[in-house]
Amino acid sequence: xxxxxxxxxxxxxxxxxxKIYNKVCRLYSLRYRNCRLEKDSKEAIKFLNSVxxxxxxxxxxxxxxxxxxxxxxxxxxxHNVEKYVNQCVDSILDQKxxxxxxxxxxxNASSDKxxxxxxxxxxxxKVKILRxxxxxxxxARNIGLRESxxxxxxxxxxxxxxxxxxxEEMMHGILDYSADIAVCGFEKLEGGAFYKxxxxxxxxxxxxxxxxxxxxxxxWGKIYxxxxxxxxxxxxxxxxxxxxxxxxxxxxAKKMIVLPALGLVYRRNPGSITACHEKTVxxxxxxxxxxxxxxxxxxxxxxxxxxxxxxxxxxxxxxxWIRIRRQSQEIKEAFFCAAAYCMERERRCxxxxxxxxxxxxxxxxxxxxxxxxxxxxxxxxx
Numbered sequence: 379x380x381x382x383x384x385x386x387x388x389x390x391x392x393x394x395x396x397k398i399y400n401k402v403c404r405l406y407s408l409r410y411r412n413c414r415l416e417k418d419s420k421e422a423i424k425f426l427n428s429v430x431x432x433x434x435x436x437x438x439x440x441x442x443x444x445x446x447x448x449x450x451x452x453x454x455x456x457h458n459v460e461k462y463v464n465q466c467v468d469s470i471l472d473q474k475x476x477x478x479x480x481x482x483x484x485x486n487a488s489s490d491k492x493x494x495x496x497x498x499x500x501x502x503x504k505v506k507i508l509r510x511x512x513x514x515x516x517x518a519r520n521i522g523l524r525e526s527x528x529x530x531x532x533x534x535x536x537x538x539x540x541x542x543x544x545x546e547e548m549m550h551g552i553l554d555y556s557a558d559i560a561v562c563g564f565e566k567l568e569g570g571a572f573y574k575x576x577x578x579x580x581x582x583x584x585x586x587x588x589x590x591x592x593x594x595x596x597x598w599g600k601i602y603x604x605x606x607x608x609x610x611x612x613x614x615x616x617x618x619x620x621x622x623x624x625x626x627x628x629x630x631a632k633k634m635i636v637l638p639a640l641g642l643v644y645r646r647n648p649g650s651i652t653a654c655h656e657k658t659v660x661x662x663x664x665x666x667x668x669x670x671x672x673x674x675x676x677x678x679x680x681x682x683x684x685x686x687x688x689x690x691x692x693x694x695x696x697x698x699w700i701r702i703r704r705q706s707q708e709i710k711e712a713f714f715c716a717a718a719y720c721m722e723r724e725r726r727c728x729x730x731x732x733x734x735x736x737x738x739x740x741x742x743x744x745x746x747x748x749x750x751x752x753x754x755x756x757x758x759x760x
Contacts (some may be wrong), residue, residue: 389654417747422715429709430659433615436670438612442523446604449477449631450549451528454536455484455518460491462537462645467499469539475546480505482525483536486510492536497714516612516619519597523607533597544641548601551635555583558631559589560601561593562641574640582636587685590628596620599642606630609678617663625671625691629680640652645679658707661701665716668693672720682727690724699756714752718744 426432448484452470463483466622470481470665481504483491499505508525510518530552534540544562552560563576577593584590597612597620606627612619628634668690675682682690685737702713721744733741 380678383693407743417711417715419715419719422712423719425712426665426709426716432669434648436613436616436666437674438611438614439522440520440523440607440609441601442604442608443525443527446527446529448480448528449528450479450530450532450545450601451604452481452532452534453484453519453522453526454480454534455486455515456484456492456496457489457513457518457520458490458492458535459489459536460488460495462539463492463495464498466534466536466539467496467505469541469708470534470545471499471502471504473540473542473545475549477545477549479545480527481505482508482522484510484521485512486515486518513616514615516614517615519612519619520614521609526604529604531607532600534642535598535644537647538598538642539631540637540642541640544639547637547639548641551581551637552601555633555635556651557583557633557635558603558606559590559628559634561636562599562636563637564599565640565643565732566646566726567643568646572643573598576638576640578636578638580638584604584634584636585632590631590634591624591685591689593628593634593636595624596644597623598644602627603631605698610674613667616667616670617660618667621667621693622671625668625686626675629686657704659705661705662709662713664698664701665692665713665720668720672724682724684728684732687724687728687733687741688737690721691737691744694721694744695740695752695756696759699759700752703756710753711749714749715747718747 388575454463454466459466467481467483481499483496483499483505485496485507487510496507499507506525508521510521512518522533523531530549532545532548548562549559551557561577562708563574563578566573566575575594577599600623610622610626610630612622698713698717702710705713721741725745740755742748743755
């Protein structure tokens with residue numbers, strides 16, 4: 379246990395938390411040290427449901443085909459992407475690979491000419507085009523998972539595209555190291571400019587979940603063993619569905635190979651969820667999606683540990699704050715109260731003293747319901 383505490387204390391995340399927390403405490407501890415939010419958790423959740431209801435059946439059964447006849451299945455949800463989808467699919471089909479693969483495209487309720495653009499691939503034996511009546515990317519990905527035949531799974535967003543040679547490099551990596559996940563870096567295309575985001579400086583193999591959590595949590599940019607998604611679904615009718623990657627997929631993995639290659643171009647669109655989430659109460663899905671994931675974990679008999687609990691701390695501070703910070707004070711207070719309730723329930727499952735002193739300080743904000751201190755921490759952290 380002492381060894382674990384030492385490792386936690388030395389992590390960059392813990393050092394960063396300590397720095398921000400101490401700064402916030404110096405500025406606000408006198409003002410807010412006795413300021414405890416007295417709001418009932420159930421009433422807070424009820425209020426948030428009245429603002430933006432939580433979908434009742436976010437977790438759907440996921441039964442995947444056991445017969446895996448291909449090496450790789452590439453799953454692409456396609457909604458209103460007539461301008462980009464051909465570049466995306468062509469960047470895959472133009473890859474020179476020695477592996478057998480399929481491209482599963484799920485056109486999900488587009489109102490533009492996306493389906494017409496996909497007609498180009500109607501006779502291509504590698505491409506399977508399916509349709510969904512729902513514009514939900516989670517439902518589309520789940521359809522792709524059920525229909526997949528590959529021993530490995532990859533997700534590509536239909537407005538992004540792969541760079542030449544990346545499929546071969548990632549497949550070589552995951553097979554050579556007998557890994558469960560292969561990861562590459564990416565470039566972000568925004569406003570006509572490219573920004574580089576390498577995952578690592580040199581090829582790296584990780585076997586600890588805590589190390590894997592350093593990797594970005596998007597579903598794309600990775601190749602996965604299909605078994606990681608067996609009985610795991612993307613929560614449907616919710617934004618931020620990629621939350622399952624850190625909370626469910628990474629904890630299942632035993633080994634990850636991380637490559638320095640920049641393997642795809644991620645296109646930041648003005649109309650994307652990432653760009654517009656602050657402007658709508660649907661940003662409350664950041665709470666509902668975590669509740670759905672935690673419910674699924676409990677139903678599966680998975681207990682919380684210190685690594686997962688750290689992810690919860692991160693999710694309900696720096697991640698969720700960016701999403702809800704433009705909402706009313708009433709909504710922010712109710713959100714914090716609901717988050718504190720989630721933390722309390724999961725906290726019971728972890729070993730006492732399994733968090734570092736720095737993370738305990740952050741956890742105490744939720745434990746003691748110091749909403750103003752939470753806001754101050756999130757503002758300075760952002």
